Amino acid sequence: MTRKQVKKSSVKSSAKKSRKKVVEAVTPELRRELVILTGLSGSGKLSALKAFEDLGYYSVDNLPLELVPRFADLVRQSVEIERAALVVDVREGMRLDEFPAILKKVRKVLPTRVLFLEASENALIRRFSETRRPHPMGRSDTVVKSIRAERKRLDPIRNVADIVLDTTKFNVHDLRAHINSQFEREETGRGLMISSNSFGFKNGVPTEADLVFDVRFLPNPHFIPEFRKLTGKHPKVAKYVMGFPQTKEFLDKTAEMLKFLLPHYIKEGKSYLTVAFGCTGGQHRSVFIAEEMRKRLEQEGYRVNTTHRDMPT
Secondary structure (H helix, E strand, O other): OOHHHHHHHHHHHHHHHHHHHHHHHHOOOOOOEEEEEEEOOOOOHHHHHHHHHHOOOEEEOOOOHHHHHHHHHHHHHOOOOOEEEEEOOHHHHHHHHHHHHHHHHHHHHOOEEEEEEEOOHHHHHHHHHHHOOOOOOOOOOOHHHHHHHHHHHHHHHHHOOOEEEEOOOOOHHHHHHHHHHHHOOOOOOOOOEEEEEEEEHHHOOOOOOOEEEEOOOOOOHHHOHHHOOOOOOOHHHHHHHHOOHHHHHHHHHHHHHHHHHHHHHHHOOOOEEEEEEEEOOOOOHHHHHHHHHHHHHHHOOOEEEEEEOOOOO
16 A cells, blocks of 8 residues: 555544544433333322423333333334333232333343332322222222232332332422422433432431431420421521531531532432431421532532422421
């Protein structure tokens, strides 16, 4: 090969590499995903499915369980479908025993997350009473017996779920906001969505929490009459709680720990993290701390939302 031919070949090769880089820049790799939505009847699965549909997910209700691996393969090969969500629940009957094994097969085909919705027994009873719809477990038993039987029937699926979400205190809008915060995709910024939440220990620890911090060591504004009906969002309460040196020290050390942990969670592929702060009633201290932590993490460039489960409205 002559020197002129070598030079010409080199130019062609360089041009091909340049074009390849341009193509890669304008055609990012699709990040396909399947969400399997399951849980107790009356916990909000259909409302959740509509929220996924609004986020651009190809949504399917009550797909027969044996067809889920085939559906996942179709999504993987599809040019048009990037993300999909489907509902699998107690309507599958005895075939639910096969769910853990089928889930393993599906995850070999497509990245898959399982979202399990549940609610307290009283909340479910109230919802069935309001809608006047029969429980899918049948009409022969009372709603209470059906709810308990379904909870027991779905326990193996709950055990393999990636996210367990208690919707007891959620309305339709709360549920939609929570799903949006957990599953909405942004093409820029950090991929991790953080929920900085507050709760009251007297009502139990939230099941969806990944990290739980007890802030009951801080002085309680509840015992100051003028603060009793206010919340941790009120400037006077915030000033009071922040006035103690242990508050600032806790915020500083906890923020530092989270700043250390978050990049490692991202590296491991975690796309959501719920950090819960609890005080006695979930009205003052935990609300203030959750809001302050949100501000600090947002300053670091993270996407953060807050939910105050037990704060009076």
